[in-house]
Structures are given as C-alpha cells and as structure tokens.
Amino acid sequence: MEQATLRLGILGFGEAGFRFAKDFAQAGVADIVVYSRTAAKAAAGDAVYERAKEIGVQLAKSPREVAKRADLIIALTPGRSVIPVLRSIRKHLRPEQIYVDASSAAVTTMERAAEMMNGSARFVDAAIMSPVPLNGIKAATVASGEYAEQFRTLMTPYGMNIKVVGDKPGMASAMKLIRSVCIKGLSAVLLESLEAAQRYGVLEAAAADIAESIDERPFTQNMNRYVCGTAMHAARRVHEMADALALLRSLGSSTRMTQATRSKLDDVAQMGLREKFSAREPDSIAAVMEAIVAVTGSSDPGKGAGAPG
DSSP, X not given: OOGGGOEEEEEOOSHHHHHHHHXXXXXXXXXXXXXXXXXXXXXXXXXXXXXXXXHTOEEOSSHHHHHHHOSEEEEOOOGGGHHHHHXXXXXXXXXXXEEEXXXXXXXXXXXXXXXXXTTSSEEEEEEEOSOHHHHGGGSEEEEESTXXXXXXXXXXXXXXXXXXXXXXXXXXXXXXXXXXXXXXHHHHHHHHHHHHHHHHTOHHHHHHHHHHHHHTSOHHHHHHHHHHXXXXXXXXXXXXXXXXXXXXXXXXXXXXXXXXXXXXXXXXXXXXXXXXXXXXXXXXXXXXXXXXXXXXXXXXXXXXXXXXX
C-alpha cells in the first residue's frame, strides 16, 4: 500500500468523521469514501450530501462499499457502535486491509473487536487524545496492536500525530481512559474548589492562586512533586483535608471530591511509604507507584480491565 495511491475509508460522518475527511482531503488523499447511516440516505440538497461535496469526498451506501473501495479504514463512531459496526463490515474486509478503530470505547470492547476480526483485516486500536474540533487529524493519537506501526508509518506523512504505545489492542484505549481519570478528575476537583471559593467570596483570588501554583513550574515537575510529596506527607495531608471538609460543609458546598481525596490520602498513609523510603522523599514517580502496587497487589494488564451514526 503506497501513500500516493492510498484509498481511505471513514466510518462515521459526525463531527470527528467530517473533520478527518476534510483534513485528509486537504492533505492530499484523493480517494476518500465515507459511510454513516445518515450519509447513506443523503441526496443532493441534503446537508450531509452538500458537506461531502464541499470537501470532495464520496458517500457510500453501505459498509460493504467502504470495504470494497478502501485500503485503510478508520472507524470514528460512538463507543456503543464499535461491535455493531464491525459486525456489519467484517465479512467484507480483506486480510491486507488495515482497520483502525478510533472510537472512544472501553478496553474490553477493543479487545473483543480484535478477537472478532480474527484475521479478516489488520486491526489497530487507536485513541484520539486531544480535541478533534481544534486539531483535526493533527490531534495527538495513540495506537496499539500488531499493525499499529504500519498505521503510523502510512498516516504520518499526511499530518497525523501518532504514537505507538503497545502491541496489544486495548492498550491505546486504556491510555485514554487512564488519562481521563486525571483530566476529568481535575475538572471535578476544580469545580468543587471554585464552588467553595464562590460561596466564600474569594473566587477571583482563589482561581488566580490555583493557576499560579500550577503555572510556576512545568507540569512534569508538579506531577513529581505531587506524587513523591504525598508518599512522604500523606498522614499530615489527611488532617489538612479534614479541615477543608469542615470549611466546605460550613459553606453548604459540595464535598464529594474532597472526601475522596481525604480517603485516598488515608489509604496512602496506611501503606507505610514514609517508613519504606526512610522518611526521604523518593526521587521518581516510578518508585512510588512500584511501592503502591507492591502493597495493593498487581494484575496482568494484558488480560484487560475490567452501526455509525
């Protein structure tokens, strides 16, 4: 499969599918075919039809048509559609085709999809890590599976920003979900903190102070400080969070995230990490996480974690 003759199929023509199709067309992919249930029914004058015409891509009437006309297929569908979409197209795929599922889905869903593929095509699990509306095909993307490197090699010249993170399907999706634990959790913590600031009448000052404390050094350093510092000072921070909880309750503010923080810090304090590291702050995140996993037990990540519209 050569870049100059790449035939690209896209499953799903919503926000992400449209932006990818548009960007790939502008990047020089001359042969792009798109399928979604809505697009398959579109006729001249319909919004979907006109959008496809505007960017120079062709609308397919069925998944079978996409399979017949494309060498590499990217699925950009809702997570709940991963398996139904694969069922609709699997029997029409060819072993030399690359089928990339970039839907936001559970790890187990991607593992199941890879098992279902079973040689029908070359399956790649991909996860888009930054907003498509802002970045399009340049959005940071991680990929995993036996054929992830081939996917990266083929699509990088067109502007995709792909990092291969493992050879097992599900690893890329796991990366996205693991990051979401932090990023979405941070959003929830900020909402709770700033609600209390609003109730107490110090919103502007508190928001500026929080931003300044994070902006004062690169986040890599902040992350190391948060993790390694907590290993040493979890017990003291449990008491600090108890005081924070008392304040939030007095304000009638939400406390769910603060309670969870106090509970997590208490768990860490009970692990005896301060003693393990002889009361000296460890010099790496890896040392802390290895110690935590040693206390709590480990599992094999390879065994998993727990039609387009």
